[in-house]
Amino acid sequence: MLPKQYRLPLRTEFKRIKKEGKLFPGRFFSLLVSHQPPLGPSLGARPATPRTEPRGEASYQPPRLAFIISKKIHKKAIKRNRVRRLLVEAVRGILPKIKPGFDFVFLVKKTILEKKLLEIKNEVEKFFGNEKIYSFFD
Numbered sequence: 001m002l003p004k005q006y007r008l009p010l011r012t013e014f015k016r017i018k019k020e021g022k023l024f025p026g027r028f029f030s031l032l033v034s035h036q037p038p039l040g041p042s043l044g045a046r047p048a049t050p051r052t053e054p055r056g057e058a059s060y061q062p063p064r065l066a067f068i069i070s071k072k073i074h075k076k077a078i079k080r081n082r083v084r085r086l087l088v089e090a091v092r093g094i095l096p097k098i099k100p101g102f103d104f105v106f107l108v109k110k111t112i113l114e115k116k117l118l119e120i121k122n123e124v125e126k127f128f129g130n131e132k133i134y135s136f137f138d
Helices: 011-020 077-092 117-129
Strands: 022-024 029-035 064-068 102-108
Touching: 011 029, 011 102, 064 077, 077 102, 077 117
Parallel strands: 064 102
Antiparallel strands: 022 029, 029 102
């Protein structure tokens, strides 16, 4: 399980990311990426993390991630949970390298079912090592 600060919790956030985000297709999953709204006193919905920027500049939370694995992927929850655990483990190692201020939703494809952890890790690293996913929001 991902640490709580890296999880994307609310259904409203999913809707916002689906509406505002950019989709990047891959072999085993597609990645929806969206910029987080800046934290501020008026937003108040999310607790602020300790500030690293001087006052007056936008402050962002660590990157937040979610994994969507529908029943279309596999009917059995055991298989879907295995895929989720593999994805979480693949992402866990590169969490410090992911830029803050972004939300990511993994939309899993059927091709991931029989893949090993190493293959999934390589695909995840390929996505997060690619500057394209961040450049759309600059």
